[in-house]
Amino acid sequence: MRLLLELTSTKDCEYDLKYYHKLQGFIYSLLRDTPYSVLHDKKGYKFFCFSNIFPVPEDGKIKMGDKKKLLISSPDKLFINFLEERIKERKEINIGEMQFELNNVKRLNVKLRKNFELITATPIIIRIPEKNYEKYKIPMEFRKKRYVYWRSMYSFEAFIKQLEENLIKKYNEFYKASFSIDRIFEIFRFRKEVAIPLIINGREQIVIGSTWSFIFTYLTKEQKEILEFGIDCGFGERNSLGFGFVNVK
Secondary structure, eight states: OEEEEEEEEOSOEEOOTTOHHHHHHHHHHHTTTSTTGGGGGOOSOOOOEEOOSBSOOTTSEEOTTOEEEEEEEOSOHHHHHHHHHHHHTOSEEEETTEEEEEEEEEEEOOOOOSSEEEEESSOBBOEEEGGGTTTTTOOGGGOOSSEEEOOTTSOHHHHHHHHHHHHHHHHHHHHTOOOOOSOOOOEEEEEEEEEEEEEETTEEEEEEEEEEEEEESOOOHHHHHHHHHHHHHOSSBOGGGTTTOEEEO
16 A cells, blocks of 8 residues: 655755655654554564655756655555554645645555566665575675675675565565465566665665566466565565665556
8 A cells, every 4th residue: 555645845955865764754753642653663674665755856956846746655554544644634744854745645556467567766775694695605805794785796696585585574474474485576677786875873874775677477366465565565675764665667
């Protein structure tokens, strides 16, 4: 389930490329005094994701009166209910220095066809744990304690396997299930690797993500089920900071 927010800028400002934690903070502020107020301190998966504020201006500047949109998604319908209710109480949406008037909020429910393409709207972050360095032949000079971020110099198998394992873990935790599947992704096209400055626990860190398109020509019932979950929850890691948000083409 997704919420589409239609916005109008109320001031001239720079488009904030470090918006991730500010937008996450905005969502947490909406959830105060609801059953989801504990999400802020919850370890592990939080089961929501969001897009960037789009369209992103080519010159990096937002002008007063510009029309923008924002998508927030979750497989949890009650979460979406609370969020929609709280958003509708607001006339203004402020994300750091970016200020908007709220024009409209509507729900979207994405359903997959047999032939479609998933395109990343925000980068997917995948970490390869230390225990898998040998398995995926991570070069010695790039090995770090605990994990490394997947990069295009590493094996594509490492990316897809970690991506699938992560999605299955999230699905099983959310539904308290024991879902398993041999293969989720069919055809994948790497687009680019990106370094993202991210505020984590008050400190700026650089994380490595990548953008992709995933093409499907046929879906089993199991593939459809877990992919629709991923579209709502986000793919890869750091979904609650807006990473791994995808659109269907």
